[in-house]
Amino acid sequence: MTTPTTPRDAADAPAWIADVANPYLHGIHAPTAVEIEVNDLATVEGEIPRDLYGTLVRNGPNASQLPSNLYHWFDGDGMLHALHFEDGRARYRNRYIRTEGLERENAEGRSLWPGLMGPVDVSRDPFLKDTANTDVVWHNGALLALWYLCGVPYRVDPVSLETLGAADFGGRLATSVSAHPKVDERTGELVYFTLSDFEAPHMRYGVVSRDGELVHEIPIDLPGCRAPHDITITERYSIVHDLSLFHDPEILKRSGYRVARFYRDLPTRFGVLPRRGDSDSVRWFDFEPCYVLHMVNAWEEGDWIVMDGCRQPDPEIERRPEEGELASMLGYLRIKAHMHRWRMNLATGEAREEVLDDLNVEFPLPDTELYGVKTRYSWCHHLPTDAYTVDFRALVRYDHETGAAQRYDYPEGWHGSEAPFARRAGRSTDAAEDDGYVLSLVTHDESLESECWIFDAGGVERGPLAKVALPQRVPSGFHAAWIRGERLKPVR
Numbered sequence: 001m002t003t004p005t006t007p008r009d010a011a012d013a014p015a016w017i018a019d020v021a022n023p024y025l026h027g028i029h030a031p032t033a034v035e036i037e038v039n040d041l042a043t044v045e046g047e048i049p050r051d052l053y054g055t056l057v058r059n060g061p062n063a064s065q066l067p068s069n070l071y072h073w074f075d076g077d078g079m080l081h082a083l084h085f086e087d088g089r090a091r092y093r094n095r096y097i098r099t100e101g102l103e104r105e106n107a108e109g110r111s112l113w114p115g116l117m118g119p120v121d122v123s124r125d126p127f128l129k130d131t132a133n134t135d136v137v138w139h140n141g142a143l144l145a146l147w148y149l150c151g152v153p154y155r156v157d158p159v160s161l162e163t164l165g166a167a168d169f170g171g172r173l174a175t176s177v178s179a180h181p182k183v184d185e186r187t188g189e190l191v192y193f194t195l196s197d198f199e200a201p202h203m204r205y206g207v208v209s210r211d212g213e214l215v216h217e218i219p220i221d222l223p224g225c226r227a228p229h230d231i232t233i234t235e236r237y238s239i240v241h242d243l244s245l246f247h248d249p250e251i252l253k254r255s256g257y258r259v260a261r262f263y264r265d266l267p268t269r270f271g272v273l274p275r276r277g278d279s280d281s282v283r284w285f286d287f288e289p290c291y292v293l294h295m296v297n298a299w300e301e302g303d304w305i306v307m308d309g310c311r312q313p314d315p316e317i318e319r320r321p322e323e324g325e326l327a328s329m330l331g332y333l334r335i336k337a338h339m340h341r342w343r344m345n346l347a348t349g350e351a352r353e354e355v356l357d358d359l360n361v362e363f364p365l366p367d368t369e370l371y372g373v374k375t376r377y378s379w380c381h382h383l384p385t386d387a388y389t390v391d392f393r394a395l396v397r398y399d400h401e402t403g404a405a406q407r408y409d410y411p412e413g414w415h416g417s418e419a420p421f422a423r424r425a426g427r428s429t430d431a432a433e434d435d436g437y438v439l440s441l442v443t444h445d446e447s448l449e450s451e452c453w454i455f456d457a458g459g460v461e462r463g464p465l466a467k468v469a470l471p472q473r474v475p476s477g478f479h480a481a482w483i484r485g486e487r488l489k490p491v492r
């Protein structure tokens with residue numbers, strides 16, 4: 001394991017990190033205390049393509065206050081970093097997501113919640129701070145910032161990154177929303193799920209219309225508290241997950257600790273239901289036990305539902321005693337996942353699955369405007385299993401038809417970030433699916449300088465076409481999105 005023992009910290013990090021010896025508060029993980037906007041960024045190499053028009057937004061944890069207890073990487077307050085590209089130029093902006101929890105803590109000038117490492121008070125609601133730090137999705141003219149443990153979907157202006165408030169979907173949202181809802185570009189609908197730790201129903205499923213009204217919501221019958229992370233859609237169906245890894249329900253109920261266990265005897269199940277189906281319409285398909293953080297996409301082929309994603313065949317959390325009090329968190333972050341395909345036949349009930357490739361990859365994204373219809377390509381990252389963190393070491397473009405993978409290994413010291421696909425502006429309607437760019441925010445672990453590297457989406461192995469210097473370090477983070485330029489205008 002390569003835990004940084006004496007990482008250098010950039011000047012923009014808050015002074016209080018000096019008092020905390022936790023690798024997730026230092027080096028490339030250190031939060032930044034600075035919110036800025038800078039126009040006309042310089043390129044370090046190459047030129048920004050003039051047909052790259054739109055905004056890259058990335059979410060991630062950025063602790064604002066000194067943690068009161070042992071810090072977990074997932075605890076940090078959500079911060080968005082945005083790079084807008086237009087006419088061969090780029091501008092940068094970063095802002096906290098002004099969650100209720102962040103505002104309360106900032107008002108008091110101290111941390112008010114313990115994090116995932118506890119100890120927590122389960123009688124408190126919420127007993128963990130909803131940070132909105134995980135995912136960012138474009139819907140109904142604004143960004144939605146979302147939390148993986150299910151929370152408030154915060155609406156954010158895509159231009160100013162100002163937090164507009166909680167999205168309540170026409171006043172009809174009674175519960176929370178998980179990270180990774182899917183937007184169907186053809187209908188404009190947003191399809192989501194949410195989880196309940198302690199009470200049945202342990203999952204709810206919903207659909208929000210193009211103009212932001214909740215139009216459908218139903219309970220999904222799960223046998224207990226589960227921990228799925230994603231949901232997929234096809235043109236007519238949605239697929240919900242009941243996976244073989246979840247948090248020990250007794251410990252969770254008693255103490256609020258999330259102790260992940262792999263229940264090797266429980267099948268992994270995917271439930272297929274019509275987009276606006278009722279609870280009784282869910283058809284469950286059993287597969288070999290596994291865990292899946294992120295799916296690539298799903299689509300229909302005749303009677304078959306086809307779904308590709310990053311399968312973890314043996315997600316048991318490996319705790320290494322030498323890692324001390326951080327052992328459980330570090331074990332959780334050593335992801336071993338490969339590209340996999342599941343097939344479900346709606347006519348016969350048949351379930352099939354196959355390994356597509358054995359390279360360890362995660363954080364896959366197709367062209368997200370094609371969610372629900374067949375896609376051939378995805379862009380993901382190779383994660384080494386000996387790292388102390390989710391370390392984006394190589395960008396991979398995967399061809400789901402041929403199984404071919406193009407791979408670009410970042411040079412020594414550079415670490416990437418989830419890389420969304422950006423269609424080339426003005427491309428013809430019959431352009432190839434991968435006609436465009438992929439963008440990765442990279443940071444060097446010694447210089448602590450960050451850059452945005454722009455790749456030809458069809459040839460990532462050739463390395464970046466351009467490198468844009470960022471005016472400040474972008475801490476390591478989670479999910480990113482690309483929003484086409486013509487969609488961008490300030491929201492009021």
Ligand SMILES: [Fe+2]
Nearest residue numbers: 179229294479
């Ligand atoms: Fe995720």
